[in-house]
Amino acid sequence: MTLRLLSLSTLYPASLRPGFGRFVARQMEALAARPDWDVTVINPIGLPPLPGALMPRVYRPLLGIPPMERRSGVPVHHPRFRLLPGLSGRLNPALIVRAVLPLARRLHAERPFDMVDAQFFYPDGPAAARIADALGLPYAIKARGSDIHVWGHRPEALRQMTAAAQGAGALLSVSQALADDMADLGLPERAITVHYTGLDHGRFHPRPRAASRAILAERFHIPADGPLVACVGALIAIKGQALAIKALAEPGMEGVSLALAGTGPDEAALRALARQLDVAHRVHFMGALGHDFMPVLMAGASAMVLPSEREGLANVWIEALACGTPLVIPDIGGAREVLMAPAAGRIAAREPAAIARALAALISQPSAPEAVAACAARFSWENNAAMLADVYGKVVAG
Structure with missing residues (x-):
């Protein structure tokens, strides 16, 4: 018997932002690839109630996303909901329900679903709960990190999450x-x-480091030799790239280069910091790195550092390990669930000297990439989908 899932996710790729929430898409695609589950995704897109010409620049590209598209065989609907500046935080679940419920009712009438899920606890969770109740269906909610660590500490959001x-x-x-x-x-x-x-x-696995460095040198002008540390994440304060740059200025880090993959509002400040510390020639801003180049960067690096303020369990941690690249990360979220063997890397305080010491240790005493990659062997989309199918099967059965 094939069960049908309606999945609600504000975090999901679309034709004009293919990297947005790709890990959510990979999970849903893996579930849909199983013979026992059929998946339909609704990805609500929030836009201010303004004409296109007056729309803030950050939102304008979203206007071109089609109402529906298929991604790896999964139908993905993109209804729009209103974002109200200053009010949207607490109102977003209701605004999403208002935009999504008519579509959900129509899809359910055409081919009934067996359950609803939410792929982010807030605002998706409360919205999915109301939609599921309206359709008379059971539901499940997934937490990923910032939905708990940020929204869970705002009283109105927590009230809705708890309900x-x-x-x-x-x-x-x-x-x-x-x-x-x-x-x-x-x-x-x-x-x-x-x-x-x-x-x-198939994508994230050890590769010859010299070959990866040659590609990075040709494409991004990163030196082909010498230790390289990768840092992957949006250029925002909570990701801690400033700490990684400061670590380059610590004793023992001479000759180490840092590759920052990602974009964000802190780029100018990070560039200024690198100049101030006289390490700008060793800090390489790679911009938004295509998914095909991510394994090349990781395999070419001696280590990956991500001094985030908070994480649930970052996908880039697992991807780096699978490429044979050890980690330097703080004691946050699921860090100790990932760094379960010495080859996987080091836990370091969010402090430049501690980060530098951990990186220096990994660079001076490298583990074999195959030993590092073995630390990620238990993670796979097949295992992920099998467990999700089991949990969701029990939800449907009641």
Whole structure:
């Protein structure tokens, strides 16, 4: 028997932003590839209620996203909902329901669904709960990190999250550490299942480091020799790239280069910091790195550093390990669930000297890439989908 899932996710790729929420898409595509599940995704897109010409620049590209498209065989609908500046945080679940429920009713009438899920706890969770109730269906909600660590500490959002959690057939968390944080907020611990991320081992695997460095040198003008540290993430304060740049100025880090993959509002400040510390010639801003180049960067690096303020369990942690590249990360989220062997890397305080010491240790005493990659062997999209199918099957069965 094939069960049908209606998945609600504000975080999902679209034709004009193919990298946005790609890990959510890979999960849903893996589930849809199974013979026992059929998946339809609704990806609500928030836009201010303004004419196109007056739309803030950041939102204008979203106007060109089609109402519906197929991504790897999965139908993805992109209804628009209103973003109201200053009010949207607490109103977003209701605004999403208003935009999505007519579409959900129509799709359900055409081919009935068996359950609804939300791929982000807020605002998706409360919205999915209301849609599922309107359709008379059970539902599940997944937590990924910032939805708990940010929205879970805002009283109005937490009230809505708690109400949605009480009626859910299952709650999922990307790490045990995040599951503990959910329970600490008062979300029902008995309903929480740890559901680790997946990984495409065909794409992320060890490669000859010299060949990867040659590609990076040709494409991005990164030196082909000498230690290279990768840092992958949006250029925003909570990701901690400033700490990584400061670590380059610490004793023992002479000759080490840093490759920053990502874009964001902090780029100008980070460039200025690198100049101020006289390490600008060793800091390489790569911009938004295409997914095909991500494994090349990771395989070419001696280590990956991501000094984030908070994470659930970052997909880039697992991808780097699978490429044979050890990690230097803080003791946050699921870090200790990933760094379970010495070859996987080091936990370091969010402080430049500590980061520099950890990086220097990994560079001076490298582990074999195959030993590092073995630390990520348990993560796969097939395992991810199998566990999701099992949990969701129980939700449908009641």
